[in-house]
Amino acid sequence: MGTALVYDDEMTKYKLLWVDPVCEPEVPERLQVSHQALVRSGLAGCCVPVPVREATDEEILLVHSEEYLEGVKKTPFMDLEDLMAFTQQYGDVYFHPNIYHCAKLAIGATLQLVDSVMTGKVRNGMALVRPPGHHSQTSQANGFCVFNNVAIAAQYAKKHHRAKRVLIVDWDIHHGQGIQYCFEDDPSVLYFSWHRYEHQSFWPNLRESDFDSVGSGKGAGFNINVPWNQVGMGNSDYLAVFFHVLLPVAYEFGPDLVLISAGFDSAIGDPEGLMCATPDIFAHLTHLLMNLAGGKVCAVLEGGYNLTSLAQSVCQTVQTLLGDPPPHPANLGGPCESALESVHSARSVHKKYWSCLQHAAAPFPEEPSTKTCRPAQQDGSQGPQSNGGGEAQKEAIVWPEPLQRDAPSVRTALVLPDAVACADGCERFSPAEGPDSMATAGLRKHFLKESEDGVNVKLLYNITALVGQMEKNEIRNGLALVPDVSMATTLLTSTSLSKRVLVVWVGDGLVPAQVLEDEKTLVVHISSTAPHEAQSKYYVPITLKQGCGDTVGLMQAALGLLLPLGYQYAPGLVLLVRLPGCRAREDLWLQLTGLLQGLAAGHTLVLVQENETASVGITASCLLGNAAPSLGSLAAPGPEDVESFERLRLRLQTDWPLLQTTAPDKR
Numbered sequence: 132m133g134t135a136l137v138y139d140d141e142m143t144k145y146k147l148l149w150v151d152p153v154c155e156p157e158v159p160e161r162l163q164v165s166h167q168a169l170v171r172s173g174l175a176g177c178c179v180p181v182p183v184r185e186a187t188d189e190e191i192l193l194v195h196s197e198e199y200l201e202g203v204k205k206t207p208f209m210d211l212e213d214l215m216a217f218t219q220q221y222g223d224v225y226f227h228p229n230i231y232h233c234a235k236l237a238i239g240a241t242l243q244l245v246d247s248v249m250t251g252k253v254r255n256g257m258a259l260v261r262p263p264g265h266h267s268q269t270s271q272a273n274g275f276c277v278f279n280n281v282a283i284a285a286q287y288a289k290k291h292h293r294a295k296r297v298l299i300v301d302w303d304i305h306h307g308q309g310i311q312y313c314f315e316d317d318p319s320v321l322y323f324s325w326h327r328y329e330h331q332s333f334w335p336n337l338r339e340s341d342f343d344s345v346g347s348g349k350g351a352g353f354n355i356n357v358p359w360n361q362v363g364m365g366n367s368d369y370l371a372v373f374f375h376v377l378l379p380v381a382y383e384f385g386p387d388l389v390l391i392s393a394g395f396d397s398a399i400g401d402p403e404g405l406m407c408a409t410p411d412i413f414a415h416l417t418h419l420l421m422n423l424a425g426g427k428v429c430a431v432l433e434g435g436y437n438l439t440s441l442a443q444s445v446c447q448t449v450q451t452l453l454g455d456p457p458p459h460p461a462n463l464g465g466p467c468e469s470a471l472e473s474v475h476s477a478r479s480v481h482k483k484y485w486s487c488l489q490h491a492a493a494p495f496p497e498e499p500s501t502k503t504c505r506p507a508q509q510d511g512s513q514g515p516q517s518n519g520g521g522e523a524q525k526e527a528i529v530w531p532e533p534l535q536r537d538a539p540s541v542r543t544a545l546v547l548p549d550a551v552a553c554a555d556g557c558e559r560f561s562p563a564e565g566p567d568s569m570a571t572a573g574l575r576k577h578f579l580k581e582s583e584d585g586v587n588v589k590l591l592y593n594i595t596a597l598v599g600q601m602e603k604n605e606i607r608n609g610l611a612l613v614p615d616v617s618m619a620t621t622l623l624t625s626t627s628l629s630k631r632v633l634v635v636w637v638g639d640g641l642v643p644a645q646v647l648e649d650e651k652t653l654v655v656h657i658s659s660t661a662p663h664e665a666q667s668k669y670y671v672p673i674t675l676k677q678g679c680g681d682t683v684g685l686m687q688a689a690l691g692l693l694l695p696l697g698y699q700y701a702p703g704l705v706l707l708v709r710l711p712g713c714r715a716r717e718d719l720w721l722q723l724t725g726l727l728q729g730l731a732a733g734h735t736l737v738l739v740q741e742n743e744t745a746s747v748g749i750t751a752s753c754l755l756g757n758a759a760p761s762l763g764s765l766a767a768p769g770p771e772d773v774e775s776f777e778r779l780r781l782r783l784q785t786d787w788p789l790l791q792t793t794a795p796d797k798r
């Protein structure tokens with residue numbers, strides 16, 4: 132299934148007609164450069180074009196009042212003086228004779244995207260729209276927004292597509308208070324927003340943008356605010372919030388649709404945000420959401436005012452929606468102290484609403500720290516500093532162009548015993564030439580018992596050849612059914628050319644000593660018992676009392692422990708090994724297979740015992756890029772499991788700072 136792109140240049144045909152410094156950044160070129168970048172990169176050509184349409188009054192009234200709509204309807208006929216007068220009643224926004232038309236197209240574009248995704252015409256998609264929406268409220272325009280595109284889309288999806296639970300992820304750097312107000316007491320819409328806050332000193336300066344606004348009445352717990360109390364937040368800060376706040380709750384919520392209020396003013400170079408996260412981070416944020424809701428993800432443009440980082444960020448997002456491998460995560464450090472406070476605060480106030488946080492979040496933090504997050508830049512200059520929200524940064528901020536993300540010619544290769552049929556869409560891996568006598572001798576000497584017949588030599592040779600081609604980016608990922616997953620893992624870690632190999636060892640069974648001792652491997656072992664007492668930072672035993680059949684425990688461990696470790700380790704190859712007798716549920720196994728593809732530029736090899744032929748088809752389907760089926764809403768993880776996860780976090784977070792969920796001196 133494809134990726135929709137909804138765009139029409141009619142939405143560029145309005146602009147600021149008078150002097151107003153606050154509104155200056157919201158220019159038509161924002162849309163033009165974004166669309167042009169998609170066209171020039173070839174990404175637009177890979178998308179399914181979906182036409183825009185005008186929203187109907189009825190659709191607008193899903194969120195807005197009649198009197199507000201009647202007022203906006205008059206604006207096309209207003210002269211400049213009346214437009215300015217009409218604008219005066221609202222904040223940080225401007226009107227134009229054509230903005231009502233464009234605002235209806237922005238909603239219509241968003242709803243067209245929701246239709247395309249909810250009816251299965253496409254898997255996911257992006258709507259490039261302006262005016263943005265997330266600040267507008269029932270009866271008022273605000274913050275460049277006239278109608279609340281995403282809020283209307285959520286109501287529309289519930290009404291016309293019987294969506295039961297809608298997740299809205301607002302990664303724009305401003306708080307979408309309009310969305311928060313709309314769903315304040317609505318448990319069917321989980322609204323998540325991070326936003327520059329600086330202890331309420333940044334626009335829109337609202338007390339209710341802080342982390343303790345959790346929603347009210349039946350909606351309590353369904354509003355998650357993560358305030359950024361300092362500028363300069365970077366990739367690690369953003370990922371930490373996804374791993375330790377958003378994703379655990381989103382998986383527990385189990386949405387059947389994900390709407391992204393995709394503002395890119397949270398990227399480096401933006402004059403509004405003054406953050407440091409680079410455009411490629413949106414590839415990872417998007418990827419981490421794509422296995423929710425069965426992959427039904429709609430990204431809708433909100434803000435973004437640096438035309439260079441906006442265009443790059445839009446491309447990173449669309450390229451990931453299309454299924455291209457995310458780039459290697461840049462050398463990630465840990466989240467800064469201020470970010471950790473925000474993570475900790477959000478987890479603390481939400482622990483009473485979300486069982487995944489129940490035993491995890493520690494008690495409330497004390498006074499916020501005033502330590503500046505970012506050490507001075509290399510040249511001794513400070514990173515972007517907020518001068519009280521005054522004029523933007525003087526000297527130009529520069530960052531590297533995002534790396535090419537070439538999709539190998541072969542997506543998924545399978546190494547299967549001849550008797551096992553190949554899954555459709557994949558190809559059976561068979562290298563041109565077989566093992567030469569040297570290779571055979573080597574394999575026999577180290578890996579085969581004398582008794583083994585020739586077929587295993589060929590099979591073992593094939594998996595090393597497959598990994599070789601993955602590491603040369605000729606093949607993206609693979610699945611191998613082997614007689615002995617332990618031996619295969621030992622062989623592959625010893626022959627891999629990657630500097631770092633992440634081994635995800637799932638099931639009850641010892642990890643081969645040679646793998647443990649190999650200094651280029653990080654082994655994350657998920658099982659019912661911790662077999663090794665190894666205290667090495669490169670052996671992480673995650674234990675589940677009920678074993679791998681415990682879907683909730685395994686999922687929450689994957690989100691809060693495995694993924695942070697994997698992203699921080701930044702492997703060149705991921706081996707996902709399913710041990711014999713492993714009882715991980717199929718849909719959970721697919722979530723792991725899907726999420727781990729965010730690492731190592733998608734070079735994931737799944738190793739399964741050869742008698743487990745049942746999982747070949749669905750695993751292959753996931754490796755081909757089809758979203759893993761939704762797990763639905765998750766129950767509570769076992770308290771003792773969560774406590775053992777937290778003990779593990781405490782032991783490892785010094786070595787792996789992306790595991791942290793609380794600021795150092797708060798522990």
Ligand SMILES: CC(O)(O)CCCCCNCCCN
Nearest residue numbers: 223263274275305334433434
């Ligand atoms: C869609 C959006 O969230 O990006 C709109 C942001 C509006 C900002 C209003 N100006 C704030 C003045 C302080 N610099």
Ligand SMILES: [Zn+2]
Nearest residue numbers: 303304305434
């Ligand atoms: Zn914004």
